[in-house]
Amino acid sequence: MIIDGPDNADPLRQPVTGLPGDSFLMETKPHFRADTDQSGDWWVWRRLSVNGWATHCRCGDREEAREMAAQLNRSSTDVA
Structure with missing residues (x-):
């Protein structure tokens, strides 16, 4: 609720x-997430709003994107 x-x-x-x-x-x-674009390339996506996302950084593979998103999320919660 x-x-x-x-x-x-x-x-x-x-x-x-x-x-x-x-x-x-x-x-x-989370403010950041790892996901692919329509071409299948891995990106870290940054939250713009409740439903809006924008590409933040292109990554070489899934693991790199997941690690970077996790690190960015940890950093963003440390500031709050």
């Missing part, structure tokens, strides 16, 4: 409820 209100202003941070008592936790969506 998603709560509407000031805590829900950032579309990448969605409140999750349904826990015992009045507590809730924030689910943070």
Whole structure:
């Protein structure tokens, strides 16, 4: 269940409820992901919005893309 209100202003941070008592936790969506484009090339994609993604960096293979996306996601959560 998603709560509407000031805590829900950032579309990448969605409140999750349904826990015992009045507590809730924030689910943070990843800012980067590894995936292919229509040509089959591996890229790291950067989140623009809830549904929007843009290419960030082209990679040589799947493993390189996955490692880079994971590293970028760790870096982006360290700042927050």
